[in-house]
Amino acid sequence: DADVTQTPRNRITKTGKRIMLECSQTKGHDRMYWYRQDPGLGLRLIYYSFDVKDINKGEISDGYSVSRQAQAKFSLSLESAIPNQTALYFCATSDPSGGDNEQFFGPGTRLTVL
Amino acid sequence: GQSLEQPSEVTAVEGAIVQINCTYQTSGFYGLSWYQQHDGGAPTFLSYNALDGLEETGRFSSFLSRSDSYGYLLLQELQMKDSASYFCAVRNSGGYQKVTFGTGTKLQVIP
Numbered sequence: 001d002a003d004v005t006q007t008p009r010n011r012i013t014k015t016g017k018r019i020m021l022e023c024s025q026t027k028g029h030d031r032m033y034w035y036r037q038d039p040g041l042g043l044r045l046i047y048y049s050f051d052v053k054d055i056n057k058g059e060i061s062d063g064y065s066v067s068r069q070a071q072a073k074f075s076l077s078l079e080s081a082i083p084n085q086t087a088l089y090f091c092a093t094s095d096p097s098g099g100d101n102e103q104f105f106g107p108g109t110r111l112t113v114l
Numbered sequence: 115g116q117s118l119e120q121p122s123e124v125t126a127v128e129g130a131i132v133q134i135n136c137t138y139q140t141s142g143f144y145g146l147s148w149y150q151q152h153d154g155g156a157p158t159f160l161s162y163n164a165l166d167g168l169e170e171t172g173r174f175s176s177f178l179s180r181s182d183s184y185g186y187l188l189l190q191e192l193q194m195k196d197s198a199s200y201f202c203a204v205r206n207s208g209g210y211q212k213v214t215f216g217t218g219t220k221l222q223v224i225p
Contacts, residue, residue, distance in 0.1 A: 035215075040217060041217060042215040042216055042217040042218050044215075045212070045213075045214075090156060101145060101147065101162040101164075101205070102147070102162065103157075103159065103213065104159070105156040105157050105158070106156060107155070107156050108156055
């Protein structure tokens with residue numbers, strides 16, 4: 001069973017549409033993250049959450065919003081999608097009680113904005 | 115800010131040893147991690163170094179020199195399945211201990 005799941009796995013949408021990407025985890029971790037990956041640019045942090053009441057912007061949060069509905073769920077929204085948001089999106093979790101040195105990634109969502 | 119440099123591509127022969135280097139600049143260093151990512155897959159954690167020296171985990175080892183702001187990942191007895199991208203990531207000291215990823219090194223293992 002996957003510990004970190006993302007839905008959908010693939011999505012094609014049009015410019016201006018609102019999109020929500022969902023992430024769920026069964027690891028019991030308090031910390032969750034959203035990254036985007038573009039070719040040649042590595043992983044860049046969009047938002048992170050240390051618990052349900054703690055949400056923080058990452059380095060590229062413009063154009064995105066998040067919701068932490070529960071410890072296990074962290075959603076990423078694109079309010080009005082634009083083509084340069086076409087990318088591979090990863091959700092990740094970490095456990096501060098375990099040293100917080102390792103992040104556990106979901107399988108990714110490939111988003112295409114036309 | 116933080117910046118990391120690693121080679122974009124490396125090619126090595128099956129059975130050989132390959133070293134992937136990572137240099138970093140950061141304001142407040144806490145530790146260096148390595149992740150592996152196969153094409154189309156999710157990054158998976160390989161190792162973490164907070165102190166100088168070599169950490170060994172099976173065929174993979176990771177080294178850190180804090181004074182040189184430098185680390186490397188060493189892969190021994192290369193196998194075809196090791197063909198993947200490898201990312202170094204710096205963890206910063208401070209309130210959040212933010213993790214910043216490098217742009218990745220694509221390793222191709224050839225027969």
